[in-house]
Structure formats: structure tokens, C-alpha cells
Amino acid sequence: MTFNSFEFLVFYPIxxxxxxxxxxxxxxxxxxxxxxxxxxxxxxELIFLILGTTLISWIASNVIxxxxxxxxxxxxxxxxxxxxxxxxxxxxxFNFLSGSIASLLGMDSPVILNLVLPVGISFYTxxxxxxxxxxxxxxxxxxxxxxxxxxxVSFFPQLVAGPIERPGNLIVQLKEANRWDxxxxxxxxxxxxxxxxxxxxxxxMLSIYVNQIYNNVAEATAIGxxxxxxxxSVQIYCDFSGYTDIAIGCARIMGIRLMKNFDxxxxxxxxxxxxxxxxxxxxSWFKDYLYIPLGGNRCGKARACxxxxxxxLVSGLWHGAAWTFVLWGALHGVYQIVGTLTVxxxxxALGKIGLTENSTAVVLVRRTFVFALVCFSWLFxxxxxxxxxxxxxxxxxxxxxxxxxxxTLNIMxxxxxxxxMSILSVITLIMIDNILVYEDSRDGxxxxxxxxxxxxxxxxxxxxxxxxxxxxxxxxxxYFQF
Numbered sequence: 506m507t508f509n510s511f512e513f514l515v516f517y518p519i520x521x522x523x524x525x526x527x528x529x530x531x532x533x534x535x536x537x538x539x540x541x542x543x544x545x546x547x548x549x550e551l552i553f554l555i556l557g558t559t560l561i562s563w564i565a566s567n568v569i570x571x572x573x574x575x576x577x578x579x580x581x582x583x584x585x586x587x588x589x590x591x592x593x594x595x596x597x598x599f600n601f602l603s604g605s606i607a608s609l610l611g612m613d614s615p616v617i618l619n620l621v622l623p624v625g626i627s628f629y630t631x632x633x634x635x636x637x638x639x640x641x642x643x644x645x646x647x648x649x650x651x652x653x654x655x656x657x658v659s660f661f662p663q664l665v666a667g668p669i670e671r672p673g674n675l676i677v678q679l680k681e682a683n684r685w686d687x688x689x690x691x692x693x694x695x696x697x698x699x700x701x702x703x704x705x706x707x708x709x710m711l712s713i714y715v716n717q718i719y720n721n722v723a724e725a726t727a728i729g730x731x732x733x734x735x736x737x738s739v740q741i742y743c744d745f746s747g748y749t750d751i752a753i754g755c756a757r758i759m760g761i762r763l764m765k766n767f768d769x770x771x772x773x774x775x776x777x778x779x780x781x782x783x784x785x786x787x788x789s790w791f792k793d794y795l796y797i798p799l800g801g802n803r804c805g806k807a808r809a810c811x812x813x814x815x816x817x818l819v820s821g822l823w824h825g826a827a828w829t830f831v832l833w834g835a836l837h838g839v840y841q842i843v844g845t846l847t848v849x850x851x852x853x854a855l856g857k858i859g860l861t862e863n864s865t866a867v868v869l870v871r872r873t874f875v876f877a878l879v880c881f882s883w884l885f886x887x888x889x890x891x892x893x894x895x896x897x898x899x900x901x902x903x904x905x906x907x908x909x910x911x912x913t914l915n916i917m918x919x920x921x922x923x924x925x926m927s928i929l930s931v932i933t934l935i936m937i938d939n940i941l942v943y944e945d946s947r948d949g950x951x952x953x954x955x956x957x958x959x960x961x962x963x964x965x966x967x968x969x970x971x972x973x974x975x976x977x978x979x980x981x982x983x984y985f986q987f
Contacts, residue, residue: 506546508751524759543661551623559658561588562633563651567639567726570647585637592707593630601826625665636672643673662752668766683760703747707930711740717917719887722896723780727905728913730897737887738880748982774871776840791816814838833885
């Protein structure tokens with residue numbers, strides 16, 4: 506079951522109604538059943554994986570907390586890491602590694618298994634690992650009730666594509682007897698509307714034009730690569746943050762607050778800032794459970810740069826079993842290292858001409874430059890293969906400038922109506938994204954009247970229905986594949 510499906514539009518109101526009608530002791534069992542039904546509806550044959558991961562991590566965490574033996578504690582932690590990451594590796598990376606080794610050794614027939622990627626496996630694996638590691642560190646106490654812990658791992662709004670929740674935030678809230686609250690309902694509904702708008706009216710629409718370039722690289726032009734890549738930067742933001750908005754909205758209506766996962770990432774002035782605003786739950790996970798354990802920035806500048814590069818390589822591999830994702834992660838690692846090593850020199854140069862890093866002109870230039878760097882990296886992320894990526898780069902910088910804008914738009918099947926709808930959807934997105942953030946920090950019910958934002962939400966609903974009725978472009982969320 507996906508958020509942008511008719512089944513979910515039936516499923517969620519029933520779950521929300523039951524949540525508020527049932528007594529406290531029945532709320533969480535109902536949510537557990539609903540969460541597993543949500544997963545089974547999408548991929549019933551692999552339900553045993555999330556069950557097994559949940560059981561192993563729960564047993565290990567209980568042993569870790571109860572024993573005083575350091576050796577046994579370390580053994581339980583190691584076994585959990587091996588089993589959970591082993592399952593993730595097998596289903597997600599075995600064929601990739603087998604093919605890469607065969608290619609390296611010049612073998613004609615690599616061992617390729619007929620494996621189905623378990624939906625959401627990267628997300629729920631990281632959530633279970635953070636739980637066991639936090640118990641090992643003594644940061645949290647274990648949950649004695651296995652079924653309640655299973656709800657933490659499988660909570661349906663964020664099960665498939667995050668945010669990757671920490672036990673200290675989510676478990677406590679799941680235990681509360683939340684009652685119907687008008688303010689939560691209004692704010693949650695707004696998040697859901699914005700999320701659906703981002704997915705249906707922006708991401709799915711732009712994907713049509715992006716695919717014309719990235720799925721037909723031989724016909725690509727330099728202008729087409731630029732337009733398609735910028736469009737993809739908007740598409741992936743709206744696709745992923747749209748999922749997050751719907752997840753946050755679903756939970757918020759029930760009085761449960763999931764962590765913020767996006768914070769206007771394309772307004773960043775450095776790559777480091779970009780990663781503090783983009784997929785925040787994953788960035789913070791890697792910081793807490795990989796970067797800091799590697800030594801962070803406590804072991805000198807050279808080691809800190811190495812640690813950063815390792816984190817981004819792993820991050821790239823986490824996103825997908827392909828060299829395109831590895832290069833994408835490595836590129837961001839290089840970006841951040843170069844930015845860190847040159848920051849003093851850049852600020853000194855600004856001082857010599859009477860400017861500071863907070864000057865309006867400097868901020869504008871930096872935002873533009875960072876956006877350009879991020880867009881270039883998205884080229885690798887979106888490309889279907891390494892060869893496609895380098896073909897597009899060659900087209901962009903060498904061979905693709907002999908075709909003009911008009912012919913490029915024809916190749917992309919981007920007519921006047923498509924241009925206008927794309928521009929209109931992005932403008933609406935910018936306005937409503939800002940309104941949503943503003944309202945969420947204050948009393949949304951008052952602002953609904955004062956700022957007339959109600960009109961924007963009605964407009965988004967009408968726009969979404971118009972798009973759905975006019976074109977069959979609805980697709981699954983991009984991050985479902987991770």
C-alpha cells in the first residue's frame with residue numbers, strides 16, 4: 506500500500522477513527538495490526554524479514570541490558586549488527602557486488618540471484634540498529650513488551666521511507682493516550698495536503714520531462730541536460746519531502762510528532778548546511794552512529810576529512826546498489842571536504858573586498874553555487890548507469906550545444922501547457938512550503954483566517970485533482986527503492 510493509492514485513502518481514516526474510539530490499552534495493539542497490514546498489503550512475501558529483524562534486535566537489547574558481562578554485551582551487539590546488516594546486504598547488495606567482482610575479474614557469468622528488494626529495509630534496519638546501540642550505550646532502557654517494540658519498528662506512517670525515528674522520541678509517544686485534538690488534526694491535514702500536492706502536482710509531473718532526457722541519453726542536448734537535471738532536483742525533493750509530509754501529517758492527526766526531515770535544503774550556502782537540511786534523520790543517524798564512532802573531528806583535520814569521506818561513501822551506497830550512487834556520495838564527500846579546507850581562505854578573501862559571509866550578495870551567490878553543485882551530483886543519482894552519466898556529462902560540456910532551446914523542448918515533449926503547469930506548480934510549492942513552516946511554529950487555526958492560507962490549501966486540492974484527472978502519471982515514491 507502506498508500513500509498515493511485509493512487503498513490508503515480508505516485505510517487511514519479507518520485507522521485514525523479506531524485510534525480515537527478505542528480505549529488506551531487497545532490503541533497500540535490496533536496500530537501494530539494496522540502497521541503490519543499496511544506492509545503486508547504491499548509486500549506480504551517478505552514480512553518475515555521485518556519480523557526477524559525486530560525479534561533479534563529486541564532479544565539482543567534485553568540481554569545487553571540485563572548482563573554485566575562486557576564480552577556478552579559486545580557479542581550481542583556484534584551479532585545484531587552482523588545479522589541485520591547481513592540481511593540488508595544480501596537482499597540489496599549481493600547482485601551488485603557479484604556483478605562488480607565478475608566485471609573486475611573479466612568473468613562472463615556472474616552469480617545473479619532472483620531477489621526482490623524488501624520495501625523499506627534500509628529504513629527499518631537503521632531504526633532497529635539505533636535502538637540496540639542506544640541500549641548498549643546506556644542511553645535508553647529496553648522495551649520489555651516485544652509487541653510494543655514491534656510497533657516502534659513498524660509504525661506505518663514512517664515504515665517505508667522514514668523519517669528514521671529514534672526510540673527516545675517515538676516509543677514514548679506511542680505509549681500516550683492521545684485524544685482528538687482540533688489543532689493536531691488541522692496541522693496534520695495540512696501536512697498531508699502539502700505532501701500529496703508535492704507528489705502528484707510537482708514530482709510526478711516533472712518526472713515525465715526528466716525521463717525524456719535520462720531514459721534517452723543518446724537524444725539528449727546540453728540545454729536538455731540542464732533543464733532535466735534542475736527539474737529532477739525539484740522532483741526528488743517534492744517526491745521525498747512529500748512522503749515525509751504525509752507521514753508527519755498522518756502521525757500528527759493522532760497526536761504523534763515525527764521528527765523534521767527537510768528544512769528548505771536548496772537555500773543552503775554550503776554543502777555541510779545542505780546535509781543539515783536534507784534527509785535530516787539519515788544525516789543525523791550517520792553522524793551519531795558512524796561519523797562520531799570513527800573519531801569525528803577529534804583526531805586532526807586529515808582524519809576528520811577521511812571520516813567525512815567514508816560517511817558519504819556509505820551514504821551513497823545506502824541509497825542504492827549501483828556505482829552511480831557511490832559516485833554521488835563520493836562527490837558530496839569531496840564537496841564537503843573542499844568546503845571545509847577552504848572556508849577560512851574564502852572568508853579572508855571576502856574581507857579584503859569589504860564583504861562578509863552574511864552579506865546579501867554573498868549569500869545569494871553561495872546559494873546559487875551550492876544549488877549548482879547539488880544539481881550536478883543529482884545527475885549521477887538519476888542516471889540509469891555510469892555510462893549514461895558520463896554520456897550526459899559529455900553532452901553537457903562538449904557535444905550538446907549545437908541544438909537550440911526549441912528543439913530541446915520538443916525532445917522533452919515539453920509544450921507550452923507543460924511549461925506553464927510546471928512553473929505554476931513550483932510557484933505554488935514555494936508559497937505553501939513557507940506557509941506550512943510558518944503555521945507549524947504558531948497557532949495554525951488563527952493563521953488559517955488571518956493569512957488566508959485556507960485558499961492555498963483549497964487551490965492545491967483542486968490542482969491535484971485536475972492533474973489526476975488529466976494525466977495518468979501517478980507513480981510510487983522514489984525512496985521506496987531504498
